[in-house]
Amino acid sequence: FKTAEAKKHTLAELIDRYIDFELPQRKSDHDKFKMQLLWWKDKIGAYLLSDITPALLSKCKENLGTEPSPKPKNGRTTRSNATINRYMACLSIVLSKAVKEWQWMEENTMFKVEKKKEPRGRIRFLSDDERKNLLNACKKSSKELYLLTLIAISVGARYGEITGLKWQDVDFENKMFHFMDTKNGDDRGVPIPTMVLEELKEFSKVRNIKSDYIFIRTDGKKIIYFKEKFT
Numbered sequence: 001f002k003t004a005e006a007k008k009h010t011l012a013e014l015i016d017r018y019i020d021f022e023l024p025q026r027k028s029d030h031d032k033f034k035m036q037l038l039w040w041k042d043k044i045g046a047y048l049l050s051d052i053t054p055a056l057l058s059k060c061k062e063n064l065g066t067e068p069s070p071k072p073k074n075g076r077t078t079r080s081n082a083t084i085n086r087y088m089a090c091l092s093i094v095l096s097k098a099v100k101e102w103q104w105m106e107e108n109t110m111f112k113v114e115k116k117k118e119p120r121g122r123i124r125f126l127s128d129d130e131r132k133n134l135l136n137a138c139k140k141s142s143k144e145l146y147l148l149t150l151i152a153i154s155v156g157a158r159y160g161e162i163t164g165l166k167w168q169d170v171d172f173e174n175k176m177f178h179f180m181d182t183k184n185g186d187d188r189g190v191p192i193p194t195m196v197l198e199e200l201k202e203f204s205k206v207r208n209i210k211s212d213y214i215f216i217r218t219d220g221k222k223i224i225y226f227k228e229k230f231t
Contacts (some may be wrong), residue, residue, distance in 0.1 A: 157190065
């Protein structure tokens with residue numbers, strides 16, 4: 001039987017609550033996640049949670065694949081299967097919150113909707129020349145971009161882990177990075193290669209004292225956003 005709570009709240013109410021209280025706690029992709037949630041709110045936000053059926057979600061999945069993509073890429077004018085799956089995963093996270101914590105629903109109906117089949121990704125590593133050219137280009141751009149890229153190549157950390165590094169997370173004596181509260185929810189230590197350690201020592205001499213973060217803007221208020229450098 002459908003719960004009384006599921007008959008009291010609409011999907012729009014659920015999405016609004018998540019955006020207000022849960023979204024700010026996400027570590028990354030806030031704008032993209034919010035954009036995807038607002039798509040669901042626009043399409044089926046008026047439905048009561050009790051009426052969010054697998055059939056309805058499956059129909060939305062079809063619509064995602066036929067609508068023009070907001071960001072056409074490589075000649076594609078509609079959303080890719082991978083993008084459709086990200087939209088579905090986004091709503092699934094919100095529905096799970098409604099089930100497990102807020103008790104607005106009895107089950108996450110997205111679990112009953114099949115994902116789109118995605119092509120297998122291609123695994124590729126930079127050659128020595130490509131790595132050298134990349135680092136040279138980053139060094140010409142800025143010291144911050146060079147250091148971030150050097151860390152990424154050397155230790156294999158995620159972008160969010162690196163930009164979230166604070167000076168207290170760097171153990172110069174024992175040559176270790178301490179990545180705190182990572183995407184998997186764990187804390188982990190990673191050895192710092194000698195080349196990276198030397199660059200960090202030089203960079204620390206001109207660090208911005210307005211923040212504990214290593215990578216910040218000159219005002220010290222926000223971590224530097226590097227992704228546009230690679231577009």
